[in-house]
């Protein structure tokens with residue numbers, strides 16, 4: 001009896017040790033992912049949705065029932081491209097206006113449309129909206 005009780009306690013302790021171990025591993029992995037995530041925005045790696053192709057910053061915005069992401073942080077002082085991506089988009093968000101660039105267009109219901117954006121000063125916020133002004137997005141240059 002005593003033996004089985006002891007065995008029982010040992011088993012519980014083992015499971016506890018294992019679960020603590022699992023939690024620790026999860027915390028470490030989570031920390032690494034978080035760290036690389038923040039490193040991405042602070043360091044030389046561009047933020048999510050932004051890539052640099054041939055020295056040009058490409059800012060991707062998905063268009064369907066609005067714009068996603070609705071706000072993006074991009075790098076100032078470098079030639080950029082806003083790439084609108086549509087995929088079965090039949091709502092008014094496909095009629096895009098970027099007033100500061102004097103740009104307006106009708107995006108195809110499915111496809112990619114690129115708009116050249118000259119280098120922007122730090123602190124500039126470029127806003128875009130649908131023709132009706134219902135949906136909007138912004139790109140802040142930092």
Ligand SMILES: [Cu+2]
Pocket residue numbers: 092093130131132133134135
């Ligand atoms: Cu609209």
